[in-house]
Amino acid sequence: MISSSWNAKLRLMEARIKGKGISRKRSWRSEEDEILIKHIKRNGLGNWNLVGKNSGLSRDGKSCRLRWLNHLQPGLKKNLPFSEKEQLVIFSEHAVLGNKWSDIARQLPGRTDNDIKNFMNIYKKKCLKNGVISIYPPEISMKYTHNGTTELPKITSSGDHDSVVHQLVELMDLPSIQNTEKDVIDSLFSPYLDNPQSSFELLSQPQLAAAHQLSNTSLNNVLSSEQCSNLSIADLLYSDYSMGTDLGVHDSIDIFLILDSWLQFISTSEWEETSLPLHPRLLREYTASASRILDPN
């Protein structure tokens, strides 16, 4: 007697076979692992495509490589949760490097890029679910927020939005860029827009106004002042994770609106001089992207 849950599974399988063909994912069986390990012990590490061909496994080289690196190679800390120390390394490295999973993994012996990627994806998802604004723990996030350390560049607020933007340009050390808001914002956001060219259209003043209207937002009500002051600009980059649907953040124009409200907050804040939560990585990325725009070669 086949239970109804089994029938459901069978129906699902039939649907898959009829539709997109049999699932392309195949878990590695322990026999396959043994064959791969034996093959590598005998022949050493070399050409993965040949491993795929010569090992007798019906797996391609890429699949063998991945299996070896992520699961079979010696020294892996499998089934061991990340220690607090390891987590701190992940967060601090991620704050600086972004999603450079393999670079982060190099700091953590026994951990793979895939492990770290999965860890961060799950963590970000939890932040999203719980409405956590910053994806980084306070000790890391605070370094890059409004009220953070004094090691950050300073920016003077004159109550003037354009002047804050101008200071951003100075800080970014972009020698030949036109110091207009449009250029700055284009520089900042070109990596995050599908088509960098489109940013010129997207961010023109009339369209910006239209976008505000469309999103039913004014400059300051995308984020509250409190949110702005606690927001690391690093988090802007990951706003798809850290802001979430609660705040209605879906696409680049929303991200722009967030930055805009943040700039607005900075420029109209009561502090005359304030540390700028400009993250080292962002500084680097902004500068690089602006340089690319200025000099494509």
Place this chain on the structure above:
DNA sequence: AAATTCCCCAACCGCACGATA
């Protein structure tokens, strides 16, 4: 107890890049 939903993680994909033919 069974069905459904959620969630994690392993496996996959496409792309970029460097080496070599």
Place this chain on the structure above:
DNA sequence: ATATCGTGCGGTTGGGGAATT
């Protein structure tokens, strides 16, 4: 110069167990 191949990387998917209904 350029076509091909192998490798590595980051993003995404889906299998399957756990949790919930």
